Amino acid sequence: MPRRSSALTSANRLLPWLLLPSLAWAQPGATETVRAPDASTAATTAATLHDAAASARHAPSESAPAESQAPVATSIPGEPNPPAAATTLDEPSIPARTVVTGTRTPRPVRDVPSTTVVLPREEIDRSPTLTQDSLVRTLPSVATFRRTPSLVADPTAQGLNVRGLAPSGVARTLVLLDGVPVNDPLGGWVFWRSLPRLGLERIEVVPGGGSALYGSSALGGVVQLISRPIAGPALDADVTYGNRGTGLLAARGAQRWGPVAAALETELLTSNGYPIVTPAQRGAIDSDTPSNHVVLNGRVDAQLSDALSLTARANLFRENQNGGTRFTTARVELAQLSANARLQTDTLGTFSLDLFGRALRFEQDRARVAQDRTTESLAASQAVPANDQGASLVWTAPTWSVGGVHHLSAGLDTRRLAGTSRERLFPPSQAPDTVIAREAGGTQWASGLFLQDLYAITPDLELSAALRLDVWRNTRGLQRVDRVSGASDATAFDDRTENQLSPRLGLRWRPWDALTLRASGYRAFRAPTLNELYRPFQVGTVLTAANADLRAERLWGAEAGVEVEPLRTLTARVTGFWNVLEDPITNVTLPGGAGRQRQNLGRARVRGVEASIDWRLSRRWTTLLAYTFVDPTVTAAPGQPDLVGRQLAQDPRHRGAVSLTFEDPSLVTATVQLRATGPQFEDDLNERRMGGALVVDAALSRRLFWKVDLFAAVENLFDREYLAGRAGVDTLGPPLLARVGLRLRDAL
Template identity: 75%
Template sequence: MSGPCTPQSSLRRSPLPAPHLQLRPWVLLLALLLATGAGAQSSDGGGDGLVATTGAGADAGVSSEPSVPAPEDARPSAGTVITGTRLPRPMRDVPAATVVIPRAEIERSPTLTQDALVRTLPSATTFRRTPSLVSDPTAQGLNLRGLAPSGVARSLVLLDGIPVNDPFGGWIFWRSLPRLGLEGIEVVPSGSSALYGSAALGGVVQLVSRTIDRPELAADLAYGNLGTGFLAARAADTWGPVRASLETELLSSDGYPLVVASQRGPIDTDTPSNHAVLNGRVESDVSEALHVFAHAGLFRENQNGGTRSTTARVELAHFGAGARLRTEGRGTFALDVYGRLQRFEQQRARVAPDRAFESTAASQDVPADDQGALLVWTAPAWAWGGTHVLTVGADARRMAGTSQERLFPPEPAPASTLLRAAGGTQLSGGVFLQDLYTVSPALELSAALRMDLWRNTQGEQHVERASGDVETTAFDSRTEQQLSPRLGVRVRPVNWLTLRASGYRAFRAPTLNELYRPFQVGTVLTAANADLRAERLWGAEAGVETGLFQGLTARVTGFWNVLDDAVTNVTLAEPLPDGTTRQRQNLGRARVRGVEVGVDWRLSRRWTALLAYTFVDPTVLLAPGQPELVGRQLAQDPRHRGTAIVSFEDPALLTATVQLRVTGPQYEDDLNERGMGGYALVDVAASRHLFWKLDVFGAVENLFDREYLAGRAGVDTLGPPLTARVGLRLRDVP
């Protein structure tokens, strides 16, 4: 969860307004810019892929031979995915339901930030529905299929196989992941601990970088309302067997007034933010059998939550290296090592009831670091009643961090807390085994099993009182383990029909943040809990995908998950002595079931469409000590989410995308006392070729300037208003 600069994720139903007059200058400017390219011809081809897909369409034939996965060191190519099995596979052959956003659709998306892009998939959301443009990372936890949303991601986010979840809180620094260097985004929205361990409780989202195979230069430059300026650039080159790339992204925004007008006071202002990213990568083919690489990056982000004393800051440095070795008869070996150093700072405010004045309530400084390694061996395919591909892997990770907090009570008493420091170290490791068994082109079975072990150690809380007293509490070291199986089957009785089913067990160990760090959102204080246990999940999914008509793919997937001991922010019957009204607790049991429906349709060479809908029924089944929660809907979890996207691409005319995003009603709190209505947003983007490799583009999010609530944590806060930008794009100059 977040500090005060993060709005709550709640909605209020309101009538859809007509377009505001302020839209007209942007529409006119966009039309003028597009008109300047009249008659320009593009040297590039037509469209290349749908907005999101889970498999090849009806034109994908069935081979007469079993589909054998590529070795682990191979990168996914067009039509393949890697996340669901850790091996590049044709998308239609993967037993787990998988969704992909290809590079072409990333470029066409109207969204500005990476988290907003991922949220265009109805099954993928972040805890807060305000974007990372105004919400710091502690409120941007990834949630798939409505699996108990929280500030901590219950799903794993990878960049080329390396976890990017924050080592202290499991947070996602979305703005540190620039999209210009991405080939695609893969989403596997089901329990994946059997292959990836902790954090993959609810699934995996993997960002796949573009390959470096030739000299390239690409750039985006844009400016928009809300004082938003954006610059991104990527350069790549090759020198014989050596290849390198460098990318950067800069963004600055003045933000918008976060608090609703009726509650806004003199202290409330806009929410300015900025960030800078610099990433580099070097790789080399030492020989035909050995490939090595190294990468590093820097990231900085500054945010203001709408008042002088609500701020957040992130500084991050990450690094890594790896090697891939192919052998003739012993398979493929892949080794990755990685680490990061980071610092998260947050300042919280004490606000008067009429919001006429504020004072600093607390400031936090959270330094953290982690180091990890991963070794995977993929055996040569072998025949025994079909084709088997065996994968064996082991990984280990060390995570450490401390929350250093200074508090400023308005009227200090001798017992008042002035300084509080809490943190520790978490050591984790696991081994896994997977067998992909292709019986025939029509039938494939998969089985994976993983054993994880983790240990929380060196946990300590240090408190200094106004009286001068010092209290130090050392928390006992704790060790837990988990066995995570997964079984899957893919059946294709005829070319146009694919059936998938899988069952799994998954888990998530509590983060150092949940164990030790208290936090505040608005006027609500939530305490940490050093006695938290791991969350555990049993689940299953089954689905059907059809490609009966040329260019049309339809799919339906049903899922059923039971989450035990979910780490949840529970409202206490009586506040704690310091005024805390909530505490992190293992809730008991929750059932999350639902269905996903999607249709990808290439209407013609120029027109593509996508319709996607996710229904989720998230219900508390068991809550020891909190019987009033039984039968309640999980907080921050709407039952209905949908997306409709239509894209048009004609190189001689323009490229355009219109998308509708709909979110249903939900509850702000665990007691379901703060109900909110849903909302619908329309986004548009268009680009036109000018000359050479230069395009002009424009994008608008929330086209009709729909006003909707994003939170009610003591004060009602708003989601983003209409945001528009126009710019120039330099496309892949060789």
């Protein structure tokens, strides 16, 4: 990589493009590594991005989240714009990008005090993965609750966790789409298939406690998907077909009419899935896991003046899934509206207002299965309507100088979440007191206020400080049980109010050009979801009960990282982290193995290290090695002494990735990536062990004519069989999934 001549020019210096974003693991130095374009187009690319930076102040940009709505290539307030960097044939490169998630303000990625990973659009396009959850899981420190992808698993098994922070079906990481939370209002899980990738500009991943800026749900970090800007007429499309009846049709069109711009995006995917039960346990009832979904997203931007811009969005999503038997199904319908207004003034700074609302209905059927899996019957049918509404206001002050340069920002947000689980039960035998229906739900109000100062003492030394106060209140909590006799038992839960103060301190120091040091300490929290408080659920033969007495999880954490660039083409990064999770909400096995219940476990220590090496071997060859070690150990468990010293469930200690890419636009672009996951346990007692997995993925593309590419991709190239879950029945991870297709990019 090019050496840095100064802190100012380095903020916009040219960086090599790296091959595979899905393997560009957590850069401790908060540096994005992206693949370089070929020499014939590098100068044009650099000039285009520089021109975009100059004009971005006068047109709304879709590539920044709703909190800031800042252009990707915008300069930092109070600092002059550097000249466009030169581009040579020997060293193709592009200007450094700006990120927003780590500080809720636009900043060059190299200057962000916290660890940040950026997956740019080019690498998203080249990834062999099909769904968004599979894409983010290729980062060694990012995982979902189970190893099964959203192609065959409903969202309740897709909770996101980063750095091994007590995985569960609930996401301990906040997921945003342009600043708007997409975590489910009832359960906190993520509908990954509602987030198509064709309209994405990049994905930003910020591991570590993020509650100081984002409040609840950001206990383990923040993942933000950022939409592409609407620069003018554009048409993109993907058409693919693969084995196991997998077909995908995606399209995006965009147009601009003076100060008004619009974009429309759709995605349709269908698949026959695959048998998920292991051959040894598979019975007559087991078959494939078919699924399908459709997404329709629309967006309109209006630049009313040089200072004021407006954005409105509408999102529709529908999904149907089958878990492999007649009576294991899931369905979801979702609609969301959001709007943003951004006012930029010379004297008072920038104000950004976001409003959003969402309504959805999640349905799920569960089966009662014979021990030999030859017969099944309907055990329960659930309907879960939910909705949420929210607003946020963020103010970014003009820079001011007192012993250095200060970048001050503040904001407040509020959100209302409501949902009810209505469940009909079909017991095999009935007595007067047999339960035949359950209803549970409530309402949660959450509000927060934050203040942040980014204090650059010198261009090479910066301190960051953030503080946030959150208050949340659970109201109208209710559980009702109906019995065969006609009796109905209702339990109303007392309203509860809690609060949390979340600080964060950070340091970035660049003692010399080739070395960047970062350190931070933080406190974070996650309030229990309505799902955890009130709704029971079942996976396989294991029933997990809710717990209305759950308290918030709280986290103390610290991390420190170093990034070294001894050569222009070589970057090495290491980050160590130490987290103490207090009162983690886990699924605890009840005495006698009669089932499980959500409980505040006591305390868990999650410590580890992330390391990566990026090496551009030549203009055409790039390689990456990344490894994450996590030690997730229970250190205190009142009432459950057998759990002390155990490893947290669904949390492997070792995860690694290796990739190799060859890129010659005149010939072919080829990527091979290897992902390794160590052994882990299904349960809290560490009795149901699942072995490690080693999976190879590959992608290949070639330009056919004009702007049309032929591409092929395969996941699990060698059809490696490995366990994904052991909840009553052993289930498998994805087998070999291959597809070929045509890709049209920027046709207008």
